[in-house]
Amino acid sequence: MAEKIRLRLVTPRRLLLDEEVDEVTGPGTLGEFGVLPKHISFLTLLEVGEMSYKQGGERHHLAISGGYAEVLDDVMTVLASAAEYADEIDVERARNARERAEKKIAELNREEREFAAAEAALHRALIRLQVAGREARR
Template sequence: MAEKLQLELITPYKKVLSEQVDMITAFGSLGEFAVLPGHASFLTSLKIGELSYLKDGETFHLALNWGYFEIVDDTVTILVETAERADEIDLERARAALGRAEEALKKLTREDKDLIVYEAALQRALIRMQVATKAARK
């Protein structure tokens, strides 16, 4: 059993991370989960949510936007639409996005085809704000 996990985090635009880490926590379609070295292989989908990982006693946070999480032989591959490190998130932009999503949702009905788009935008903004405030506390 390896003592570390190899974390590979990839978006359509770039490889965001390639690091040896101690633990990873993410939000899958069935809820939050964590993996440690020696974890059984599995594949799951990821929801809009936070990814955190522990490396040498320090915890790092990222905001993720939908994707997939796979662990095989202590290598974790995460493929997502977007990934933002906590220190890269502009909190004011996230707040503005939250306001726009809330305003749009006030005008929509349950039957409106754009409802799911603005609900996702609201969720993304909330996660980005949550992750950004963790960077501000460090």
């Protein structure tokens, strides 16, 4: 039997996943990282971005809104602020969020306090739209 890693993905609202998978990729603060079975233990912060995992020959995609990931003894635990599968994303809502953020950025100077929040909102909306465009599989 092929070696697997157990992926547990938890948000404050729900347990999204607790299954054996072949590999995981995630958006770390130092860039994208990958985890395979027998990976060395580590703990990292997660950025807003796309997380994916391969299971049974299929790749599954999720939008992640930051959090933490821990790998220990072939178990990867992800504690995410928010996470949603491609087929759960409300595309119209994400488009509206993108438009609002783009408008806010155009109105503000870089030095203004709200500018960074508007950039973060734009980044979240773009990630959600990117993931929503992936073929939805679970």
